[in-house]
Amino acid sequence: MPLDRAPLNSLGLPKPPSDTRVVVAMSGGVDSSVVAAQLAEEGYDVVGVTLQLYDHGAALAKKGACCAGLDIHDARRVAETMGFPHYVLDYENVFRDAVIDEFADSYLAGATPVPCIRCNERVKFKDLLETARDLDADCMATGHYIQRKTGPTGAELHSAADPQRDQSYFLFSTTREQLDYLRFPLGHLASKADTRALAERYGLPVADKPDSQDICFVPNGDYASVIEKLRPGAADPGEIVHADGRLLGRHDGVIHYTIGQRRGLGIGGLSEPLYVVKLDVDNARVIVGPKDMLATRTVPVREINWLGDAPLTSRAEWHVAVKVRSTRPPREAVIRPVSETEAEVELVTPEEGVSPGQACVFYDTDSTRIFGGGWIWRGN
Numbered sequence: 184m185p186l187d188r189a190p191l192n193s194l195g196l197p198k199p200p201s202d203t204r205v206v207v208a209m210s211g212g213v214d215s216s217v218v219a220a221q222l223a224e225e226g227y228d229v230v231g232v233t234l235q236l237y238d239h240g241a242a243l244a245k246k247g248a249c250c251a252g253l254d255i256h257d258a259r260r261v262a263e264t265m266g267f268p269h270y271v272l273d274y275e276n277v278f279r280d281a282v283i284d285e286f287a288d289s290y291l292a293g294a295t296p297v298p299c300i301r302c303n304e305r306v307k308f309k310d311l312l313e314t315a316r317d318l319d320a321d322c323m324a325t326g327h328y329i330q331r332k333t334g335p336t337g338a339e340l341h342s343a344a345d346p347q348r349d350q351s352y353f354l355f356s357t358t359r360e361q362l363d364y365l366r367f368p369l370g371h372l373a374s375k376a377d378t379r380a381l382a383e384r385y386g387l388p389v390a391d392k393p394d395s396q397d398i399c400f401v402p403n404g405d406y407a408s409v410i411e412k413l414r415p416g417a418a419d420p421g422e423i424v425h426a427d428g429r430l431l432g433r434h435d436g437v438i439h440y441t442i443g444q445r446r447g448l449g450i451g452g453l454s455e456p457l458y459v460v461k462l463d464v465d466n467a468r469v470i471v472g473p474k475d476m477l478a479t480r481t482v483p484v485r486e487i488n489w490l491g492d493a494p495l496t497s498r499a500e501w502h503v504a505v506k507v508r509s510t511r512p513p514r515e516a517v518i519r520p521v522s523e524t525e526a527e528v529e530l531v532t533p534e535e536g537v538s539p540g541q542a543c544v545f546y547d548t549d550s551t552r553i554f555g556g557g558w559i560w561r562g563n
């Protein structure tokens with residue numbers, strides 16, 4: 184039978200599992216361990232690869248972080264349990280250049296970056312994906328909670344079945360070419376409990392391992408001290424100023440603030456609650472104001488990655504749902520393209536705390552499909 188008419192295996196490839204090589208990106212956490220174990224159990228030729236993203240002993244590392252020594256050890260134990268080969272690759276320089284440096288510079292420029300998106304885009308789905316191809320793999324699988332479906336014009340990206348776990352916001356910049364090669368076997372699961380049940384069933388040593396938290400190289404969410412270590416003395420102290428011009432206090436650097444922040448401003452004793460409404464890096468000023476100043480209707484977006492069927496520019500106005508923060512539900516909006524990679528997104532209901540450096544991700548209003556997204560910036 185010609186290969187293109189052969190029935191597809193569970194990864195959607197026209198070869199029996201035993202002839203299909205899959206590189207599994209293994210963090211040492213329960214999700215990617217279950218992916219690797221399940222595929223090995225189904226008879227795929229699994230090769231596990233773990234990236235060492237920073238030195239476990241270095242100042243940035245935290246105990247149990249996704250890319251440090253303990254996790255490498257866990258990934259290796261899973262590979263041994265299931266009997267497939269496992270490699271560890273030193274990606275420290277790649278990760279620093281592609282993710283950590285921009286993270287620090289972006290905060291110093293008054294933005295609120297999302298390094299996990301850059302890691303997917305520039306590390307896992309770039310260099311690691313190339314490594315998988317070099318290893319002659321037919322595809323690469325990860326433990327991301329997202330669905331890849333085959334539509335009439337090829338692979339489509341859809342939100343995970345479990346909205347609590349959905350990672351679509353972090354994967355908007357996946358290109359169609361990358362998507363052709365990627366597989367996300369956990370995206371259809373109803374809940375994380377299902378993943379843990381599978382880990383138990385396969386007898387994996389990581390079945391009870393706690394979920395990883397937030398940004399892997401930022402211990403306890405204290406990103407400001409990470410930036411201070413990376414760029415000592417780079418954050419200029421300055422003034423905290425009310426939008427009406429009143430001087431309210433001083434700060435130790437804009438890196439300590441994000442748009443929408445209310446707590447920890449150190450300007451108590453005022454009658455109205457105040458929020459960070461703008462970070463004016465050129466003048467080292469944190470501008471604060473009342474809550475209603477946070478409401479944003481028009482969001483300038485650039486570096487758009489397009490996962491739809493038609494180029495964005497072919498539609499003058501386009502009704503979608505968008506997420507402007509990873510933790511928010513999609514909200515109704517209209518996209519007005521400015522160029523192939525830039526657009527103005529008009530939110531039907533204004534949202535608070537829209538910050539440069541975050542992603543704006545576009546969703547279909549009638550289905551789980553992701554049409555793409557881009558990066559929020561200050562605009563001209």
Ligand SMILES: Nc1ncnc2c1ncn2[C@@H]1O[C@H](COP(=O)(O)OP(=O)(O)OP(=O)(O)O)[C@@H](O)[C@H]1O
Pocket residue numbers: 207208209210211212213214215216232233234235236249250307324325326327394395
């Ligand atoms: N250091 C790494 N080396 C190889 N692959 C990785 C690494 N870190 C993450 N990944 C891959 O990216 C996926 C998503 O990473 P994320 O940091 O969101 O982990 P997670 O959702 O906690 O999953 P897990 O339980 O597998 O750690 C992982 O499931 C894994 O496939």
